[in-house]
Amino acid sequence: GDWTDEYPPLPTYQPDPEAEKKELYIMQVKGLPWSCSAQELLQFFSECRIRDGVKGIHLTVDRMGRPSGQAFIEMEHEEDVGKALEKHRQYLGPRYVEVYEVTNTDAEALLKKAGQDPAESDVVRLRGLPFSCTDQDIVMFFSGLDIVENGITVVLDRKARHSGEAFVQFSSHEAAAEALQRHREVIGNRYIEVFPSRRDQIHSSWKKKPSSAPPFVGLPSANRTASASQNRTGSAHGSALHYIHMRGLPFQVSGEDVVKFFAPLAVSKILMECGAEGRPSGEADVYFSCHKDALTAMSRDRMYIGERYIELFLNSDAESDGSW
Known part of the structure; x- marks a missing residue:
């Protein structure tokens, strides 16, 4: 019609x-x-x-x-x-x-x-949640918006731990649209990213991801220290908690460019995200050894690499320094 x-x-x-x-x-x-x-x-x-x-x-x-x-x-x-x-x-x-x-x-x-x-969907995806985050925290984050019953799906990583991502289904498109306005608001001391999503994208674990893992960009000495600190804390968190999500990278960016962008801070690991066809998506996670470095690195938010300004999102907690 x-x-x-x-x-x-x-x-x-x-x-x-x-x-x-x-x-x-x-x-x-x-x-x-x-x-x-x-x-x-x-x-x-x-x-x-x-x-x-x-x-x-x-x-x-x-x-x-x-x-x-x-x-x-x-x-x-x-x-x-x-x-x-x-x-x-x-x-x-x-x-x-x-x-x-x-x-x-x-x-x-x-x-x-x-x-x-x-x-027009009624689902949003959250990224950057603290590992300690509960459904109740997510309800509070969206206070005033109506979430459907059992509408919160927390995504677990391969070791069945909180991955920092979740899907939330609202009772209306309007509520979901309003939820997107809370992009980059804070739970604890972390920016939460809120993206549009759809019901058919909801999944509760990362097992279904098509690409097994984003390519590591070689920083061998730093990678060794990252794994050493993980063994010491007796948990696979450790430095994994101090990372910055970068968005808007030029597609031909190299690991070296990213290291230079944050210099003189020491970067311990870089994960470049790839899209479905294996092409770089312009996003990356950059890991630092401690909260202080990650905070300092945030001062580079909206600085440029080449022609493009880079958006940074902090995913690091002060409490997670040292041992768990």
């Missing part, structure tokens, strides 16, 4: 010929920071009237459920399109964004697709 089917029919007493042929005004926005929220886009386009406010903004995600840096925004009217186009190549945070008008036929296809868009 026609996309207007979802709307209730207009009351008969006010025949409105305009309602028949509704023009669609849709903008495509590219080059957004990964952490960009619908709320920030609403402010960025504050001179434009956006249909249904935040609901008229569709942030798209890639196949892995990660933000793609693009959005489609429904505008009320042609003059709003003009105002939106004036924002082309203006800066939103540290990046300039590109703004294009979408033709009517593409717009209809996009709106249909937006219906099945993971952005």
Whole structure:
């Protein structure tokens, strides 16, 4: 059917010929920071009237459920399109964004697709949770939002320990959209990352991961010290707790580039993430030997490697220094 089917029919007493042929005004926005929220886009386009406010903004995600840096925004009217186009190549945070008008036929296809868009999903994925985190902590983190019964799935690593990731299913798309706004808020002293996800992506262990492990980037002497400290603490945590997640790396980045980025701090291990095709995803985890180094390393947040600014997320607890 026609996309207007979802709307209730207009009351008969006010025949409105305009309602028949509704023009669609849709903008495509590219080059957004990964952490960009619908709320920030609403402010960025504050001179434009956006249909249904935040609901008229569709942030798209890639196949892995990660933000793609693009959005489609429904505008009320042609003059709003003009105002939106004036924002082309203006800066939103540290990046300039590109703004294009979408033709009517593409717009209809996009709106249909937006219906099945993971952005319309009621599931989010959390990353960077403290190992001691309980379901109750997650409920508190999303206080005010309605989580369905048994809607929290904590992902365990291969040794059946808390992996620091979890999926949360909410009772509505709206609650999930609101949950995404809490990206980078804190539990304990750790940033929690909140990503869009879907029900079919929920899993409770890492066994299903297609690639066995991300490639280690050779830093042999440092790797030895990392394993030594693990033996000493009698637990596989140890240095594993002091890492920084990097996002936005150029694809051709090398381990050496990452070491230089954090110099003179000593990096003990680098895990580069790969996407489904084995290509680098632009993300990496960088391990340090102690909380203090990881904290110091955070001062490099939003500095550049080549043309790209790098976002850093802290995953380290002061308590986990020394022995467990």
